[in-house]
Amino acid sequence: MTRRKANGEGSIYQRKDGRWEGQLYVMTTAGYRKRKSVFGKSFAEAHEKLTKLKTQDFRGIPLPDKDWRIDEYLDYWLENAVEIFNRPLTARRHRSVVRLYLKPGLGNHRLSQLSVRTVQDYFTGLHRAGKPAASLHQIRKVLSAALTYAVRQELVFRNVARLVLLPSYAAAEAEHWTADDARRFLDVARTDPLYPMFVLLLLYGLRSGEVRGLRWCDVDTEADVLRIRQQVQRIDGQMRSVELKTRTSRRDEPLLPAAKVALDQQLEKQTRDRQAAGEAWCGTGTSADLVFTTRSGRPVEARNLFRSFRRICLDDDLRPIKLHGLRHTNATTQKSLNVHDRDIQAILGHGDVKTTGIYEHVDMASKRNALEKVEQRIFWRTLDGNRCRQNADILPSNQKTPARGWSFLADFIRGHNLGGSSQTRTGDTRLFSSPFGNNVNRFTAVTALARVRSYTWLIGCVAVDAAVNSP
Incomplete structure (x- = not known):
């Protein structure tokens, strides 16, 4: 007598075309049970597929309710x-x-x-x-x-x-200006109607949509704060005020004097435009109006802002860059002034400091400044306020200044009588490790002074001993 199959165990039978079909009710992603069929050329193949289907259903993995293309x-x-x-x-x-x-x-x-x-x-x-x-x-x-x-x-x-494997590629580094280039641009753009926008773009590193989305209610002259709250973009043929790019793009910036002057100029210009437009003015006349508008009160188009920027560059022989390059210029200028990366990130409104690193470019002046510090640290040292060669043989002969006098004697005593970094007196590396960990820089000045006083005392002892024992 054959065993009666339990509910949900499924069934396998042979079709008229010779294939074997297995059927089983399983849970679908839509939340209901559905009968699913599997096929095989033999009973074993159909049984294997049906077993896999039962195992998947037992684990609580639902079956797609539709075989999507x-x-x-x-x-x-x-x-x-x-x-x-x-x-x-x-x-x-x-x-x-x-x-x-x-x-x-x-x-x-x-x-x-x-x-x-x-x-x-x-x-x-x-x-x-x-x-x-x-x-x-x-x-x-x-x-x-x-x-x-x-x-x-x-x-x-x-x-x-x-x-999937894809060919690697490196994004081209964005073109940017030096601080001198930016200053020259502002000088020649002073008579342009969009000059106040260029000031804010370079001063705060704003995005194009952010500067075009500024409202007068975002300018707090009492608290000296400029609030970035929205941006303007053209979407489906219409200019719209939309949310900022990221959550960290919502930020407050200090309202600096240069920005105040530019915004005052824009307010005067907008007042004249409103009076000239009359009833054709598109603004509401409230603090919710945009700061930067056309002569009729409409938002400024991104392409018009870029056209004015490019025209100024070409007319005055400035190296042309993209408008977004002004944001890179701001970040690079802050880096050259040793502004902390975390502060630059907050000013630009980046969600990750790694993104800020993309905007900070390295030029030859930055490399020279860094390598000069390396040169001074490796090939020079300071002792008792006097500079002396660490390795004079590496430098040109006309720059060789051998250490003499007390500095030379102090080096001799330190290296041969007291033990030094060469470990000629001891091999115990614990004597060369700092007990203060990361705070060792705080004691640099004190340590240097104590070392100089020790050398002075030793030299005095040698002099007194020589005077006493001299014939």
């Missing part, structure tokens, strides 16, 4: 994730990548059957077709974001896009 799933991802959780410009870039690359190349594949090899072959084909490495990384970034959402929805169990 890649193009269908990408539309679902754009509508239910990207449009809701991303900023408008980010969503527009994702839609563009999906439409131009992902749907034509991978749209016909099944999401559940997407493999590393399939995705790797697709990107290899793009690379052989001449697609730049930076574009390949951007396409993979979008695909990886879509598959990550699929993992969270339990539609797939790994993100194959992260396992």
Whole structure:
């Protein structure tokens, strides 16, 4: 007598076409149970697939309620994730990548059957077709974001896009100006209507959307604070005030005198424009109005700001850079003034200090200053206020100044009678380690003074002994 199968155990039978089919009710990602079929050329093959399906269901891993095609799933991802959780410009870039690359190349594949090899072959084909490495990384970034959402929805169990190999590339270093270049630009741009915007861009390192999104209510003259709260962007053909790029972009900056002067000039200009426009003025006349507007009170277009910037550079023979390069110029200028990286990060509104490092560029003057400090530390030393050679043989002969007098005698006594860094008197390394840990720099001056006093006392002892024992 055959055993009666328990509920949920599943069944396997042979079809009319000769194949074996196994069926089992499993839980789906939609939250209900659904009958799932597996097929095999033999009973053993069907039984193996059915066993894997039962094991997955027993572990609480739901089965996708739909066998998605890649193009269908990408539309679902754009509508239910990207449009809701991303900023408008980010969503527009994702839609563009999906439409131009992902749907034509991978749209016909099944999401559940997407493999590393399939995705790797697709990107290899793009690379052989001449697609730049930076574009390949951007396409993979979008695909990886879509598959990550699929993992969270339990539609797939790994993100194959992260396992794809792509050609490496190094982003080109952004062009920036020196402080002298920035000063020259402000001198020649003083008569331009957008001059106050250029002042704030260089002084605070603001983004283009941030300076164009400033409101008069964000300018607190009593507390001397400039508040960055929103930005202006063109989205779907309209100028809109939107949220800032990151959470840390919301920041308060000190209202410096140069900024006050520029904002006063802008207020006078805007007042004249409002009077000239009359009823055609688009502003509300309240503190919620934008600081920088056109002659009719509308927000300033990003491309118009860049056109004025580029025109000034070309007319006055300045090295042309991107408008965003002014932000790099601000960060590099702060670095040259030895401003701490954490302060630069807060001023620029970066979420990570590593991002700030991208904006801080190194020039020949910075390298020279650093290497001169290394040269002084290695090849020179200071003793009792007098500079003497650490290794005169390395320097040119016309610069060789041998140590003489008391400094030379002190070096002799320290190196041969008292033991020194050469460890000629002792090999116990504990005698050369500082008991103060990281606070050793605080005792540098005291230690140097004590050493000089010790040398003076020893020299005095030698002199007295020589005088007493002399015939």
